[in-house]
Amino acid sequence: MNTRLFFLLSLLLVATRLQAADKPNILFIFSDDQCFETIGAHGLTDIDTPNLDRLAREGASFSHAYNMGSWSGAVCMSSRACLNTGRFLWNAQEATRECSQGKRKSWSQLLSSQGYETYMSGKWHVGGMSAPKVFDRTGTIRAGMPNQKPAGYNRPKDQADYETGWKPWDKAQGGFWEGGKHWSEVLADESVTYVEETADSEKPFFMYVGFNAPHDPRQAPKEFIDMYPLSRIKVPENFIPQYPDQGDKGVPIIRDEKLIPFPRTEYAVKVNRQEYYASITHMDSQIGRILDALEKSGKADNTWIIFSSDHGLSVGHHGLVGKQNMYEPAMRVPFIVWGPGVKPGIKIDAPIYIQDAMATALEISGQAVPDTIDYKSVLPLLDGRAKQSYDNIYGAYINSQRMILSGDWKLIAYPLLKKVKLFHVENDPLEMNDLAGNPEHAGKLNQLTTMLEKLMDEMNDPMTTLAKADYPRSKEKQ
Structure with missing residues (x-):
């Protein structure tokens, strides 16, 4: 090889390595089914999450992530398809196919192109896209959810049923205990090992750590269940025995909703919330192990951490159990950003989407967010370049529910029931006072309906035409 060419190539290689070494590491921690209210430091629920509390105290919390x-x-x-492709809901399925065909780069591949080593372990569940093909290294890839045995459904009917029934610490029930060690602990083991193995590497890393917890079956060691005696558990203020708009045309009665008996009882809700909190606290302790390993590696000062969840969960709110609805507990999740220069303890109320984590990580890596990414980085909200990212927040569930959040107002539509609900979420955060039938708010109802229809068009919503035909209109107060 020509000496001069060899010298130039050597300089280029050194420059590339130096550039990569200057880039911050990115640790993304993702839980499953975690409602926005379940971070102790936020003061919304009596729950113990000391490690997530630390991230919230030392970082920034986004209170309205959807x-x-x-x-x-x-x-x-x-x-997860939206998260890893960067596309809005109705375009994400096609985007996953494009990623699997090599026609589009996934989140991890975009970071890999910037010199990052990418690592993933835990829950993946992105249909049509293989984690080992888009990450440089992978640990144990988990399925969508641990196996739930029949005994884990329709429980507990009463205290006697609980005493003789399914227990979250019983390893014979499988689920999170399949393999002998709780899946959250296995994930922490693998994550700690990866941090230790890369401690001396100059190459920046992107870690995608996907917990299956606190998804059901809500299992945890008994000592974590014991932390939450039922006397400590509060039933949600908006609890009702059964949600009135359940069924194929409203909120479906599918797997999640069958975990607790009908009609709902305060006792059953308390037991399920007990197990939900215990699962979260157990997961939090595993997150603490990862944070400790990061600190010990010497790389914490040059690492950004983003924590969030794929969606929320009802667990008793409105008489519902699952996430297949448009209420805040199902749609809204924790979202915490911790990293160099982030002002400690700040709270940002501007609404964002969970999937903004992808665009945020790309900006952290130093690359411009591609035009092919629909979501937005939250860094402008952190450093004052922007006051808000989105004018309105959109929500949808198959062909039976649509939602728009605009400022302090929220509209939930059931097109197949020809029914809408209107809430002033600032004054009514528990969404208990439906104002859709109040003539004083007919103008707001009509305004939000029109805005939702426009937003559905922008989102490439396949139900746009049907929705426009089905939404009722209120008459202005005379």
């Missing part, structure tokens, strides 16, 4: 919804009962699949 998932867009789903094209199927498995809400996590659509959420």
Whole structure:
């Protein structure tokens, strides 16, 4: 080889390595089914999450982070497809196919092109896209959810049924205990090992750590269940024995909703919330192990951490259990950003989407967010370049529900029922006072309906025509 050419190539290689070494590491931690209210530091629920509290105290919390919804009962699949392709809901399925065909780069591949080593372990569940093909390294790839045995459904009917029934710490029930060690612990083991193995590497890393918890079966070691005696558990203020608009045309009665007996009882809700909180606290302890390993590696000062969840969960709110609805507990999740220069303890109320994590990581890596990415980085909200990212927040569930959040107002539409609900979420955060039938708010109802229809067009919503035909219109107060 020509000496001069060899010298130039050597300089280029050194420059590339130096550039990569200057880039911050990115750790993305993603839970499953975690409602926005379940971070102890936020003061919304009596729950112990010391490690997530630390991230919230030392980083920035986004109080209104939303998932867009789903094209199927498995809400996590659509959420994760949007997250890893960067496309809005109704375009994400095609985008996953494009990624699998090499016609589009996934989140991890975009970071890999910037010199990052990409690593993924835990829950993946992105249909049509293989994690080992889009990440440089992978640990144990988990299925959509641990196996739930029949005994884990329709429980507990009463205290006697609980005493003789399914227990979350019983390893014989499988689920998270399949393999002998709780899946959250296995994920932490693998993540800690990866951090230790890369401690001396100059190459920046992108870690995608996907917990299956706190998805059901809500299992945890008994000591974590014991942290939450039922006397500590509060039933949600908006609890009702049964949601009135359940069924194929409204909120479906599918797997999630069958976990607790009908009609709902305060006792059953308390037990399920007990197990939900215990699963989250157990997961939090595993997150603490990863944070400790990062600190020990010496790389914490040059690492950004983004924590969020794929969607929320009802667990008793409005008489519902699952995430296949448009209420805040199902749509809204925690979203925390921790990293160099982030002002500690700040809270940002501007609404965002969960999937903004992707665009945020791309900006952190130093690359411009491609035009092919629909979501937006939250860094402008952190550094003052922007006051808000979106004018309105959109939500959808298959062909039966649509939602728009605009400022302090929220409209939930059931096109197949020809019914809408209107809430002033600032004054009524628990969404208990439906104003759709109040003539004083007919103008707001009509305004939001029109805005939703326009937003559906922008989102390439396949139900736009039907929705326009089905939405009722209120008459202005005379």
